[in-house]
Amino acid sequence: MSFSAILAELANQSGFAKIFAGDWQSAVMLLISFVLLYLAIVKKFEPLLLLPIAFGMFLSNLPDGGTFAYFYELEHWYDAGVIGVMYAGVKSSLFPCMMFLAVGAMTDFGPLMANPISLLLGAAAQMGIYCAFVFANATGLFTPQQAAAIGIIGGADGPTAIYVANNLAPELVAPIAVAAYSYMALIPLIQPPIMRALTTKKERVIKMSQLRKVSKTEKVIFPIFVAAFCSLLLPSVAPLLGMLMLGNLLRECGVVDRLSDVVQNALCNICTIMLGLSVGATAKGDVFLRVQTLAIIAMGLAAFCFSTVGGLLFGKLLCLVTGGKINPLIGSAGVSAVPMAARVAQNEGAKWNKTNFLLMHAMGPNVAGVIGSAVAAGFFMAVFA
Numbered sequence: 001m002s003f004s005a006i007l008a009e010l011a012n013q014s015g016f017a018k019i020f021a022g023d024w025q026s027a028v029m030l031l032i033s034f035v036l037l038y039l040a041i042v043k044k045f046e047p048l049l050l051l052p053i054a055f056g057m058f059l060s061n062l063p064d065g066g067t068f069a070y071f072y073e074l075e076h077w078y079d080a081g082v083i084g085v086m087y088a089g090v091k092s093s094l095f096p097c098m099m100f101l102a103v104g105a106m107t108d109f110g111p112l113m114a115n116p117i118s119l120l121l122g123a124a125a126q127m128g129i130y131c132a133f134v135f136a137n138a139t140g141l142f143t144p145q146q147a148a149a150i151g152i153i154g155g156a157d158g159p160t161a162i163y164v165a166n167n168l169a170p171e172l173v174a175p176i177a178v179a180a181y182s183y184m185a186l187i188p189l190i191q192p193p194i195m196r197a198l199t200t201k202k203e204r205v206i207k208m209s210q211l212r213k214v215s216k217t218e219k220v221i222f223p224i225f226v227a228a229f230c231s232l233l234l235p236s237v238a239p240l241l242g243m244l245m246l247g248n249l250l251r252e253c254g255v256v257d258r259l260s261d262v263v264q265n266a267l268c269n270i271c272t273i274m275l276g277l278s279v280g281a282t283a284k285g286d287v288f289l290r291v292q293t294l295a296i297i298a299m300g301l302a303a304f305c306f307s308t309v310g311g312l313l314f315g316k317l318l319c320l321v322t323g324g325k326i327n328p329l330i331g332s333a334g335v336s337a338v339p340m341a342a343r344v345a346q347n348e349g350a351k352w353n354k355t356n357f358l359l360m361h362a363m364g365p366n367v368a369g370v371i372g373s374a375v376a377a378g379f380f381m382a383v384f385a
Contacts, residue, residue: 025285026061033058033280039186046340050185052273053178056083056280068281083281086274090177093166095275096159097243102268103159103338103370104247105260109222111364114211117326120314122368125334127310128154129376132303141292145169148380150296153180154303155373156187156335158279163240164377168384174282175293179300181279184337190301191308191332191344198312199328203319205353206327208361219252226371234378236385241374307335311365333362336369 036054040047060068060083071080071088078085089095112118133151136142142150149169152161153176161180165173183190196204223245231238250260287293315331329349333341342362349358 023063023285025289026063027285028289029057029061029283029285032283033061036182039189045188046185048272049181049276052276053181053185053280056277057178057283058280059083059277060281060284068284083277087278087281089271089274090162090173090278091166091170093163093239095271095278096162097239098267098271099159099275100240101243101247102263102271104223104244104249105251105263106268107244107248107251107338107367107370108363109248109367110214110219111211111360112367113214113218113222115361115364117318118364119368119372121311121318121331121365122334122336122370122372124314125307125311125331125365125369126155126372126376128303128305128307128335129373130154131306132299133380135302136299139295141295143169145384146172148384149176150299151303152176152373152377152380153183153296153300154307154335155369155376156180156184156304156307156337156341157370157373158184158275160240160336160373160377162279164380167236167381172296174287175296176300177279178283178288179297181276183300183304184340187335187337187340188344188347190304191341192348194305194308195312195329195332195345195348198309199316201352203316203328204349205356206319206324207353207356208325208327208330208358211360216252216254220249223248223252230371230375230378234375234382236381237374237378240377241371244370244374304335308332311335311369327356327358327361330358330362330365334365334369334372336366336371336373338366338370339363341369342366 033054036050036057039045040050040054059065067081068083069080071077071084072091074080080087129151132154133147136147136150137144145168149165149172152164158177158181162173162177165176227242227245230241247263250256250263311331311334312328315326315328318326319328327349329345333345335341342359345362346359349356
């Protein structure tokens with residue numbers, strides 16, 4: 001074989017040839033991955049989450065890249081590619097549960113215990129879950145189980161969304177995971193316009209009083225009580241909430257600092273990389289660019305917006321009832337993206353009143369939202385499993 005023939009054969013087998021030959025789906029997904037990389041690197045929209053998702057999407061859509069295939073569709077699991085093997089942690093719900101363990105270890109439930117009314121804000125911010133479920137069910141495109149899995153996107157909780165999808169609609173894990181994590185990462189872009197539209201300047205400048213100090217005894221008892229109560233009420237959610245509360249107990253008990261440090265740092269970082277790459281890699285052009293998938297993405301965005309609206313409206317109600325003692329902006333933090341949503345509430349409040357410090361007040365609804373979305377997931381699984 002001549003040298004020119006070898007070059008021609010290499011050119012025909014390259015990914016460039018396949019894209020130019022009409023593999024438009026891969027080309028579109030590569031462009032989308034570049035946009036997400038731009039948002040992560042240049043705009044700094046939650047880069048720890050968005051960057052691995054975008055790069056996983058980029059790698060899996062390179063024609064014949066060989067980095068990702070569904071391991072359960074192959075004769076040998078080790079032929080799935082490096083990211084395909086990682087995906088086993090998503091499919092088995094291992095990574096979602098480990099992420100909840102890490103989130104629990106990094107979360108201070110003190111603001112929630114100091115201001116129990118935060119539970120109501122966290123519950124109100126789950127409105128999008130039920131709105132999306134009703135709408136998805138009404139379209140006729142999805143079964144009730146699939147509609148329930150889609151609805152959980154409204155909680156802005158990626159691990160919970162994956163967990164529910166694995167149990168109720170495993171065929172939709174890929175688009176649901178991508179939608180949930182993408183919207184979590186884009187919170188700084190999505191929430192502020194809604195916050196400004198639904199609140200007045202007078203409400204946004206409200207300064208809230210300092211929270212009471214929560215004792216160590218309360219902080220130790222709280223995760224044990226919540227894990228026991230919620231698991232007995234909704235056993236199907238025990239793996240998620242159990243890991244969340246174990247992580248928090250490691251943090252608060254004060255006798256296993258080494259374990260708490262590992263969970264908060266090493267374990268969290270490892271799971272973030274693997275989960276982000278795996279979730280992004282599922283967004284392959286031939287699967288992702290379908291009417292059903294695009295409908296899930298659209299309904300996920302609507303669910304997220306409705307959840308933000310629900311928290312803000314209930315925050316306005318509490319502001320009215322308490323005579324202006326509660327800033328409605330903290331209601332937007334009721335979605336369970338910890339601590340992203342709380343930081344957005346803090347930043348938005350500081351724009352209108354530089355002396356305003358809403359972060360700790362917003363953390364109450366924020367961590368309540370984590371529990372609220374997990375409870376909603378348990379309810380759906382109890383009804384539709």
